[in-house]
Amino acid sequence: MKIDAKGLHYRPMNKIIRDAVAAGEKEFELDNVGGQRYIGTGLNEPVKITINGTPGNDLGAFMNGPKIIVNANAQDGIANTMNAGEIIVHGNVGDIIGYGMRGGKLYIKGDAGYRVGIHMKEYKKQVPVIIAGGTAGDFFGEYMAGGLIILLGMNGKSPIVGDYVGTGMHGGVMYIRGKVDPYHLGKEVNCLELNEEDMKLIGSYLKEYCEHFGFDLNEVMSGKFTKLVPLSHRPYGNLYVY
Amino acid sequence: MESQLPAEFVVNVDHERCRRCKRCVINCSFSAIEFKDKVTPNHRLCVACHRCATFCPESAITITENPLDYKYGYNWSPEIRKNILKQAESGGIILTGMGNPRPYPIYWDHMLIDACQVTNPSIDPLREPMELRTYLGAKPEAIEFEGEHDNISLKTELAPQVKLDIPVVFAAMSYGAISLNAHKALAMAARRMGTLMNTGEGGLHEDLASYTDRIIVQVASGRFGVTSKYLNNSAIVEIKIGQGAKPGIGGHLPGEKVGEDISKTRMIPVGTDALSPAPHHDIYSIEDLSQLIYAIKEATDYKKPVSVKIAAVHNVAAIASGIVRAGADIVMIDGFRGGTGAAPMIIRDHVGIPIELALAAVDDRLRQEGIRNRASILVGGSIRQSADVVKAIALGADACVIGTASLIAMGCRVCQKCYTGNCAWGIATQKPELVRRLNPELAADRLCNLLTAWGHEIQEVLGSLGIIAVESLRGSRERLRGVGLPQETLDILGIKHAGIGQ
Numbered sequence: 001m002k003i004d005a006k007g008l009h010y011r012p013m014n015k016i017i018r019d020a021v022a023a024g025e026k027e028f029e030l031d032n033v034g035g036q037r038y039i040g041t042g043l044n045e046p047v048k049i050t051i052n053g054t055p056g057n058d059l060g061a062f063m064n065g066p067k068i069i070v071n072a073n074a075q076d077g078i079a080n081t082m083n084a085g086e087i088i089v090h091g092n093v094g095d096i097i098g099y100g101m102r103g104g105k106l107y108i109k110g111d112a113g114y115r116v117g118i119h120m121k122e123y124k125k126q127v128p129v130i131i132a133g134g135t136a137g138d139f140f141g142e143y144m145a146g147g148l149i150i151l152l153g154m155n156g157k158s159p160i161v162g163d164y165v166g167t168g169m170h171g172g173v174m175y176i177r178g179k180v181d182p183y184h185l186g187k188e189v190n191c192l193e194l195n196e197e198d199m200k201l202i203g204s205y206l207k208e209y210c211e212h213f214g215f216d217l218n219e220v221m222s223g224k225f226t227k228l229v230p231l232s233h234r235p236y237g238n239l240y241v242y
Numbered sequence: 243m244e245s246q247l248p249a250e251f252v253v254n255v256d257h258e259r260c261r262r263c264k265r266c267v268i269n270c271s272f273s274a275i276e277f278k279d280k281v282t283p284n285h286r287l288c289v290a291c292h293r294c295a296t297f298c299p300e301s302a303i304t305i306t307e308n309p310l311d312y313k314y315g316y317n318w319s320p321e322i323r324k325n326i327l328k329q330a331e332s333g334g335i336i337l338t339g340m341g342n343p344r345p346y347p348i349y350w351d352h353m354l355i356d357a358c359q360v361t362n363p364s365i366d367p368l369r370e371p372m373e374l375r376t377y378l379g380a381k382p383e384a385i386e387f388e389g390e391h392d393n394i395s396l397k398t399e400l401a402p403q404v405k406l407d408i409p410v411v412f413a414a415m416s417y418g419a420i421s422l423n424a425h426k427a428l429a430m431a432a433r434r435m436g437t438l439m440n441t442g443e444g445g446l447h448e449d450l451a452s453y454t455d456r457i458i459v460q461v462a463s464g465r466f467g468v469t470s471k472y473l474n475n476s477a478i479v480e481i482k483i484g485q486g487a488k489p490g491i492g493g494h495l496p497g498e499k500v501g502e503d504i505s506k507t508r509m510i511p512v513g514t515d516a517l518s519p520a521p522h523h524d525i526y527s528i529e530d531l532s533q534l535i536y537a538i539k540e541a542t543d544y545k546k547p548v549s550v551k552i553a554a555v556h557n558v559a560a561i562a563s564g565i566v567r568a569g570a571d572i573v574m575i576d577g578f579r580g581g582t583g584a585a586p587m588i589i590r591d592h593v594g595i596p597i598e599l600a601l602a603a604v605d606d607r608l609r610q611e612g613i614r615n616r617a618s619i620l621v622g623g624s625i626r627q628s629a630d631v632v633k634a635i636a637l638g639a640d641a642c643v644i645g646t647a648s649l650i651a652m653g654c655r656v657c658q659k660c661y662t663g664n665c666a667w668g669i670a671t672q673k674p675e676l677v678r679r680l681n682p683e684l685a686a687d688r689l690c691n692l693l694t695a696w697g698h699e700i701q702e703v704l705g706s707l708g709i710i711a712v713e714s715l716r717g718s719r720e721r722l723r724g725v726g727l728p729q730e731t732l733d734i735l736g737i738k739h740a741g742i743g744q
Contacts (some may be wrong), residue, residue: 014540037533042470042541061537062470077524080537081465096524100465102509118523119464123509143519145510171514234497234515240586241334 001025006032010056014038021045035075040068040085057094060087063104076113079106084126088212092134101128101147105205108132109213110155114162115139120172122146131209138162141228142186145171150202150209152177152220165189166228170235174228175202177220185228188235192227243331247324249308251290253283259302266294266303271666271676272659291657293666325587335588339660339670341487341581341624341646342591348579349598349731350630354740356721358708365705372701373711376641378478379403379547380571381615401571402547404477406641407436408697409712410631412689413622413645414460414482414551416442418495418504418516419583419660420649421677422449424669427652427685429453434686435693440643443482443493443518445507446472458549461538463492464518466508470541478572479538480549481531483522486580486623489553489594493518494584499663499672532568539569547571547618554578554600554623555593559607566608566617574643575600577623581646583670584661597623598637602735605638605717614638628696632703637735638717651692652685720744 001020005013013036017028026047030039033053040049040060051070060068061080073091081100088107095113098106103126111134118139120128128147134155141149144166153160153176160178167186175198185191194202203221210217253274260281267277274287275294288305295303312320325336358364365372380401388397412428419442426449428439433456440458445467450457454475461468462482473479484490495504495516505512525531535548549572550565552558562573577597582590601621608614621634622643631642650656653667660670668680704712707721715721723740724732732739 011540015543018543038537038540041537042473042543044470057533058537062468062473062541064470077533077537080524081461081468083469099524100468102465102469115523119519121510123505123511126509139523142523143517145514145517168517168519170517171511233513236494236517237496237515239335240337241328241332 001027002029002031004032005030005034005036005053008036010036010038014041017049018043021047033072040066040087046085060085063087073110079104079128079130082106082128090213093132095137098128098130098149101130102126103128105208106130107209107212108134110134111157112136112151115142116151117141117144117147117149117174119143119145120147120149122172129205131205133209133213133215135159136161139164139167141166141169141172141174143168143170144174144230145169147172148201148205149174150177150205151175152223154215154220159184166230168235169228169230170233171230176226176228177223178226179224180226180228188231189228190231192229194225194227198225198227245286245331247286247327247331248310249285249288250324251288252285252306252308253288253294254304254306255281255283256300256302256304257281259300260298261300263299265297265299269293269297269666271664271671271673272662289657289659290655291659291666292655335586337584337661338587338590338658339582339584340656340658342579343658344591346579346596348624349596349727349735350626350633352725352727353598353633353722353735353737354725355629355632355636355703355707356723357706362708364708365710367698367701367705370705370710372704373713374408374697374700375711376406376409376713377403378406378572378618378620378640380617383615402545404438404547405436406438408693409635409639409641409700410625410693410696411437411458411620411641411643412439412648413580413643414440414442414458414480414485415583415645415649416444416460416493416495417447417507418442418444418499418672420670421665421668421672421680422447422503423677423680423682424649424652424685425450426682427680427689428648429456430682430686431689431693432456434690437693438477440480444495444504444516445509446475447503447507451475460551461534462518463520463522464508464516466510466516466518469509473538473541473546476546478547478549479542480551480572480574481522481534481538481570482551483525483531484551484553484555484576485582486553486576486578486594486597487582488585488589489555489578490520491586491589492520501672504672528564528568531565535569549574549620551576553580554595554597556595558595558600559603562604562619563607563611563613566613570617572618572620572640573604574620574622575604576643577601577621580623581649582660597621598633599731599734601634601637601639602719606736609717628699629703631696632700632715633722635712635715636718636722638719640716647692648689651688652680653688 035056037056058077064083067086070089076094078097085104092110098117112132114137131150166189386397432439443462458478459476550570551574578594618640665671
């Protein structure tokens with residue numbers, strides 16, 4: 001189904017999509033998208049949505065299965081509390097992406113804003129993955145409870161990541177391609193070297209990532225990564241007295 | 243470090259009457275009673291939960307406060323001294339449970355209800371129908387009808403409404419803070435009484451799937467167990483911003499309570515801390531809140547009312563106005579005497595404002611701004627009796643929520659040790675041997691009895707007020723009078739002092 005989103009408010013547009021999904025439509029192409037919010041929000045079917053233009057906030061919130069391709073930049077709150085599916089953004093994204101994300105993949109070609117992957121969590125086989133090709137802002141992976149975030153810093157900008165990286169982190173793992181100065185790190189994070197298993201793990205995701213955006217996998221993998229893990233799964237366990 | 247803290251309670255065992263059945267030993271979940279040739283208490287561990295005394299067949303056990311007197315000091319009260327000793331031994335934040343026990347003023351007890359005499363007679367609730375029914379959800383500015391005579395239908399499109407047969411809803415208490423059996427009892431009672439229970443922020447256990455039309459599901463900063471299915475299998479979706487017992491701070495379910503079942507419901511690995519940060523990190527403004535409200539509405543196809551729960555704080559009226567303008571269908575306000583499974587004592591006992599004043603301020607503000615119809619107001623934070631419900635509705639609430647009162651109905655003795663996970667009554671615990679002490683069927687009966695009793699009492703009051711529906715009482719502050727309150731408080735409550743007529 002093709003939808004011309006020009007001048008269309010998000011509410012009727014998303015209603016058209018929801019009704020069509022319920023009627024069995026499998027593929028959508030949205031043209032002239034200009035800031036419409038909540039595209040793909042709450043959808044449970046494995047449909048494919050191609051967005052030509054810049055979608056608005058909360059793209060794919062509570063989403064459970066669809067694949068969304070954005071052929072432009074995207075805004076804030078992508079993949080908010082997403083359970084399953086895939087979002088591929090051929091550009092930069094705004095703040096607070098992947099908040100409370102519990103499954104699926106979010107691949108970003110360029111930079112991400114502040115507060116990436118806050119409170120991301122995993123459950124059994126559901127391991128959410130965020131990969132961004134450029135840099136990211138402050139509070140990267142704050143309160144992270146599970147999942148995987150990879151930041152590649154391939155546009156040569158510095159620093160790769162902002163302050164308070166992984167503050168309150170108590171699960172999951174982050175890989176940052178490049179050096180992270182200790183003053184950028186939160187108090188609950190441990191900085192490690194990568195071993196063979198780590199390289200294998202990120203290699204499998206990065207292969208897919210590079211295929212989406214046409215990057216050279218060998219070049220991406222040749223960079224020196226830093227691995228960040230939580231110091232404890234119970235960072236605030238000793239704070240209280242009964 | 244060896245503790246210098248004296249025992250809080252003394253367990254007295256009458257060995258003449260004791261027949262050494264050891265029932266007390268088995269029942270004590272705080273290890274305060276052992277059997278060494280005879281029943282031997284360890285006074286220091288007793289929390290006064292009354293489990294042993296209740297189940298002693300000979301009534302041979304009494305529990306008293308340790309009469310050990312501290313040297314008198316009005317300023318340095320024994321409680322303050324005990325807390326200092328505790329912190330000097332540990333260096334920790336003092337954690338506590340249930341609601342604020344300190345003697346702050348309780349304004350409900352300074353408000354009296356009107357009654358009819360002679361000129362407009364009261365109504366007999368035994369003979370006349372007395373309606374307790376009410377609907378939660380946004381109401382339109384006006385309603386239009388179409389058609390003629392016997393074929394009239396509503397033209398105005400209504401926002402989603404949820405019917406309550408009694409204006410009392412069970413408060414948000416998460417599976418994790420309380421046991422699955424407690425959750426089941428609340429859900430069963432909600433279904434039977436035509437009211438609602440609230441999952442709290444810990445997700446919805448699969449055993450409650452058949453009760454979803456009677457369940458408010460919560461979305462908090464941790465987003466535990468929140469999926470599109472969870473949002474759609476509900477009566478109402480509630481965004482939790484704050485809680486009366488701990489305004490401005492987050493939640494923290496310790497890893498040791500996250501067993502297999504809780505892990506499944508919250509969708510986090512076994513044994514990890516379930517941290518709910520103080521703010522939603524995607525909400526820093528009313529606009530951000532609006533974004534989440536409409537994300538939920540989009541995800542539920544605009545079929546569910548969305549509630550926003552906040553703690554009663556100084557600026558509550560302006561915040562509530564923002565919440566209504568952000569698109570919420572219900573504002574839930576939780577007063578500072580509200581309960582909790584665990585909170586730092588300093589927050590529980592010193593932060594927030596009383597629900598009576600918050601409610602009056604919010605209702606006033608929404609009326610002044612002409613937006614009161616756009617949202618229902620639910621209030622909680624120590625609603626202890628049906629009289630409190632009546633007074634809250636007269637002040638402007640649509641309905642009340644009860645947490646602690648419902649726990650007490652199920653057997654809770656308010657010992658305030660919920661955070662230990664050792665609840666001897668099977669309520670605030672996840673230990674299987676303790677959870678099974680609470681029979682969900684019996685607990686549901688007790689909850690239904692409580693609500694039935696309150697319903698009758700509310701009907702009695704409505705009758706004496708000369709009205710036949712709880713909706714006729716809403717915001718009718720003229721039917722309340724204050725006693726022993728200063729003018730400024732009366733002004734905030736919007737009521738006259740007793741003795742002043744119309």
